[in-house]
Amino acid sequence: MKAEILAIGTELLGATRLDTNSLELTRELAALGMEVVAKHVLPDRTADLAASIAAATARVPLVICTGGLGPTEDDRTRDAAALALGCSLLRDPVAEAWIRNFFAQRQRAMPPANLRQADRLASAEWLPNTTGTAPGQWCPTPSGWLALLPGPPREMRHVFHNALRPRLRALAPPHAFFTSVLCLASVSESDVDAVAAPLYRVCDNPETTILATGEPQIELHFRASASTLAAAQALADGLAQQVERQLIAALGDVVISHQSEPLASAVGRRLAARGQTLAVAESCTGGLLGARLTDSPGASEFFLGGVISYSNSAKVDLLGVSPELLDSDGAVSAACAEAMAEGVRRRFAADWGLAVTGIAGPSGATPSKPVGMVYIGLAAAGQPPKHLHLALHGDRDRIRRFSAQRALHELFRHLR
Amino acid sequence: MKAEILAIGTELLGATRLDTNSLELTRELAALGMEVVAKHVLPDRTADLAASIAAATARVPLVICTGGLGPTEDDRTRDAAALALGCSLLRDPVAEAWIRNFFAQRQRAMPPANLRQADRLASAEWLPNTTGTAPGQWCPTPSGWLALLPGPPREMRHVFHNALRPRLRALAPPHAFFTSVLCLASVSESDVDAVAAPLYRVCDNPETTILATGEPQIELHFRASASTLAAAQALADGLAQQVERQLIAALGDVVISHQSEPLASAVGRRLAARGQTLAVAESCTGGLLGARLTDSPGASEFFLGGVISYSNSAKVDLLGVSPELLDSDGAVSAACAEAMAEGVRRRFAADWGLAVTGIAGPSGATPSKPVGMVYIGLAAAGQPPKHLHLALHGDRDRIRRFSAQRALHELFRHLR
Numbered sequence: 001m002k003a004e005i006l007a008i009g010t011e012l013l014g015a016t017r018l019d020t021n022s023l024e025l026t027r028e029l030a031a032l033g034m035e036v037v038a039k040h041v042l043p044d045r046t047a048d049l050a051a052s053i054a055a056a057t058a059r060v061p062l063v064i065c066t067g068g069l070g071p072t073e074d075d076r077t078r079d080a081a082a083l084a085l086g087c088s089l090l091r092d093p094v095a096e097a098w099i100r101n102f103f104a105q106r107q108r109a110m111p112p113a114n115l116r117q118a119d120r121l122a123s124a125e126w127l128p129n130t131t132g133t134a135p136g137q138w139c140p141t142p143s144g145w146l147a148l149l150p151g152p153p154r155e156m157r158h159v160f161h162n163a164l165r166p167r168l169r170a171l172a173p174p175h176a177f178f179t180s181v182l183c184l185a186s187v188s189e190s191d192v193d194a195v196a197a198p199l200y201r202v203c204d205n206p207e208t209t210i211l212a213t214g215e216p217q218i219e220l221h222f223r224a225s226a227s228t229l230a231a232a233q234a235l236a237d238g239l240a241q242q243v244e245r246q247l248i249a250a251l252g253d254v255v256i257s258h259q260s261e262p263l264a265s266a267v268g269r270r271l272a273a274r275g276q277t278l279a280v281a282e283s284c285t286g287g288l289l290g291a292r293l294t295d296s297p298g299a300s301e302f303f304l305g306g307v308i309s310y311s312n313s314a315k316v317d318l319l320g321v322s323p324e325l326l327d328s329d330g331a332v333s334a335a336c337a338e339a340m341a342e343g344v345r346r347r348f349a350a351d352w353g354l355a356v357t358g359i360a361g362p363s364g365a366t367p368s369k370p371v372g373m374v375y376i377g378l379a380a381a382g383q384p385p386k387h388l389h390l391a392l393h394g395d396r397d398r399i400r401r402f403s404a405q406r407a408l409h410e411l412f413r414h415l416r
Numbered sequence: 417m418k419a420e421i422l423a424i425g426t427e428l429l430g431a432t433r434l435d436t437n438s439l440e441l442t443r444e445l446a447a448l449g450m451e452v453v454a455k456h457v458l459p460d461r462t463a464d465l466a467a468s469i470a471a472a473t474a475r476v477p478l479v480i481c482t483g484g485l486g487p488t489e490d491d492r493t494r495d496a497a498a499l500a501l502g503c504s505l506l507r508d509p510v511a512e513a514w515i516r517n518f519f520a521q522r523q524r525a526m527p528p529a530n531l532r533q534a535d536r537l538a539s540a541e542w543l544p545n546t547t548g549t550a551p552g553q554w555c556p557t558p559s560g561w562l563a564l565l566p567g568p569p570r571e572m573r574h575v576f577h578n579a580l581r582p583r584l585r586a587l588a589p590p591h592a593f594f595t596s597v598l599c600l601a602s603v604s605e606s607d608v609d610a611v612a613a614p615l616y617r618v619c620d621n622p623e624t625t626i627l628a629t630g631e632p633q634i635e636l637h638f639r640a641s642a643s644t645l646a647a648a649q650a651l652a653d654g655l656a657q658q659v660e661r662q663l664i665a666a667l668g669d670v671v672i673s674h675q676s677e678p679l680a681s682a683v684g685r686r687l688a689a690r691g692q693t694l695a696v697a698e699s700c701t702g703g704l705l706g707a708r709l710t711d712s713p714g715a716s717e718f719f720l721g722g723v724i725s726y727s728n729s730a731k732v733d734l735l736g737v738s739p740e741l742l743d744s745d746g747a748v749s750a751a752c753a754e755a756m757a758e759g760v761r762r763r764f765a766a767d768w769g770l771a772v773t774g775i776a777g778p779s780g781a782t783p784s785k786p787v788g789m790v791y792i793g794l795a796a797a798g799q800p801p802k803h804l805h806l807a808l809h810g811d812r813d814r815i816r817r818f819s820a821q822r823a824l825h826e827l828f829r830h831l832r
Contacts (some may be wrong), residue, residue: 290703
């Protein structure tokens with residue numbers, strides 16, 4: 001089934017923001033065997049929007065709009081859809097009660113404009129949203145369906161998964177899909193592709209996609225279709241295993257998971273399984289490593305805490321790094337990383353201590369310690385601490401993200 | 417002058433790639449006083465493309481297409497534009513000679529298909545490209561102009577700057593733009609809109625946009641146009657100041673900046689200006705507050721570091737929270753937040769100590785301490801510590817982000 005996506009919001013037409021919802025929707029639709037044949041970014045102007053919605057519904061059987069469902073005057077998607085389909089908007093008493101209750105529960109006064117979010121296209125069903133006050137809508141068109149989703153990515157995702165996807169699945173042809181995943185760390189997309197492409201390029205089914213996430217992590221998705229789920233899984237797993245063997249042979253210990261999960265979760269699973277604990281000491285990452293480790297619930301099972309030792313005095317006072325070592329080797333050094341890791345491990349009485357110290361830039365570099373020089377320290381009870389030296393490139397944000405990820409990967413490898 | 421941008425290429429309709437050329441074009445057009453009113457991503461299908469180009473040229477005076485000018489079979493933009501405008505394509509002998517020469521100079525054989533790049537719309541002028549073999553085209557339409565630019569960003573940029581911009585400048589009225597910004601924290605988009613809409617709705621110039629970012633922060637952009645920059649600035653600033661006064665009267669101390677910047681940067685600027693330092697103690701945010709504070713360069717001027725006290729023992733051992741207090745009030749309490757803030761302040765000998773403790777969920781709640789209960793502690797030298805109680809809703813990620821942001825805002829307010 002062909003689909004078009006309309007991303008609605010004047011703010012998406014400026015020089016700084018891109019519509020990213022459509023990438024996620026495209027992936028989800030592809031998993032249902034549906035193809036996005038055009039995407040549009042449109043302003044919050046009722047007449048223009050109505051014309052675009054009407055034209056899209058005439059071209060393809062499925063049209064998905066994101067955005068413009070908020071409570072404010074410049075949220076025009078409801079009005080435009082009503083104009084485009086020639087149907088009226090009704091104020092829905094159940095939705096109105098729900099919105100009033102949403103505010104009452106939070107003991108906040110409801111701005112009157114919020115009631116606009118209870119306006120439903122006369123022929124539409126609600127797509128409920130429990131993460132905000134903007135529900136979606138699902139409405140028949142002369143030649144198919146129109147879905148209205150909220151614009152904030154969290155809410156869009158929630159409404160899609162809980163309310164829209166089941167309806168789309170009912171429309172999709174009876175076909176089974178299965179996606180096998182390889183999740184990789186500490187490798188570049190092009191290195192992975194150089195190894196994997198000769199294997200995946202020769203076949204259309206599974207279809208292979210390489211995704212690079214901001215963590216940074218690389219994911220390979222092998223999506224197979226067949227008449228039964230078991231047959232699709234056999235196809236997808238078969239290629240995934242073949243590629244995995246080649247990747248390990250060529251690039252070493254880079255596979256961290258067979259599901260789409262952040263490395264921090266995989267580290268947490270391994271620590272929890274061993275009944276072991278972790279403490280972190282962070283300099284250039286400034287708390288990012290701790291934030292990653294506590295992103296997922298259940299972190300208190302294995303994560304005791306950490307020290308953000310942004311200043312040298314914190315390294316001495318809280319982590320027990322010796323002032324002499326700081327004088328001789330400096331804060332960005334192998335010895336300091338090891339001392340930080342061992343210091344935080346002892347301080348928290350943890351099984352493992354993990355430390356990061358480096359130059360994230362743009363300032364702070366010296367001729368012998370350039371921007372991107374980072375040391376990871378790793379300490380385990382009863383063993384001498386170890387370190388890893390990294391020479392990262394890119395801007396401050398990239399160096400910090402890569403430092404946190406490489407630190408997690410180093411620990412992960414020691415938890416085999 | 418209104419413009420639409422058509423990004424052409426089936427590869428831009430997958431789940432991984434976004435059209436980024438349009439951001440750059442939007443910025444360049446804005447500098448010429450031209451406004452992008454819609455953007456489209458379209459596949460390499462001649463008939464669909466032709467319909468889209470024809471519709472866009474009917475809607476707006478300026479249509480810019482990027483991509484689909486390459487030498488291969490699936491580069492269809494030339495053919496589609498010819499269909500859309502009802503004009504013929506001519507093989508241009510000068511362009512043909514230029515392409516032949518391009519290959520000859522590089523001592524490479526010319527694939528015959530490359531000659532398609534010498535096909536010009538009968539009524540078009542070339543927009544020369546010296547960085548590749550795909551020249552652009554510039555063609556009158558019944559109600560304005562159609563520009564065809566190559567898709568690779570380097571080539572697009574080159575052709576735009578050298579050939580298209582001079583032509584656009586000749587069309588643009590002498591017009592200047594200025595955008596004033598109000599950056600707000602600890603308020604919802606709908607609360608802001610309830611106050612601001614009565615003021616901004618009555619005028620088209622400045623044009624007002626409300627943006628909600630993930631921090632979470634709200635930004636109001638007031639974009640004014642006039643014949644001179646000073647006049648545009650006066651218009652934009654005038655409305656911004658009026659809205660700011662109303663917001664402060666209705667919602668209190670919510671304006672954090674007059675530029676688009678993260679709250680952590682604004683906090684850092686104020687601390688640095690006072691020559692004061694900060695240390696943080698984090699429980700439920702797990703490092704997020706420290707990560708935010710160190711996102712921008714120069715954080716070492718004011719940020720000494722912190723303690724991630726994810727476990728109770730860390731609160732006692734590193735922050736000096738008394739075990740009796742943890743027994744009587746618990747880790748998620750006003751008293752504990754204050755003790756953490758004062759403890760970390762003393763520990764780092766900082767001017768300010770900022771602490772967060774709370775239930776981020778989904779587990780860990782008790783009847784008296786629900787998910788979303790968060791306490792912020794703030795300590796300053798020579799003053800008794802203070803606290804702020806929050807009852808946040810949403811999922812773990814939202815509660816953590818809001819906790820960090822509200823903590824920063826609490827400190828920010830004390831730095832006036």
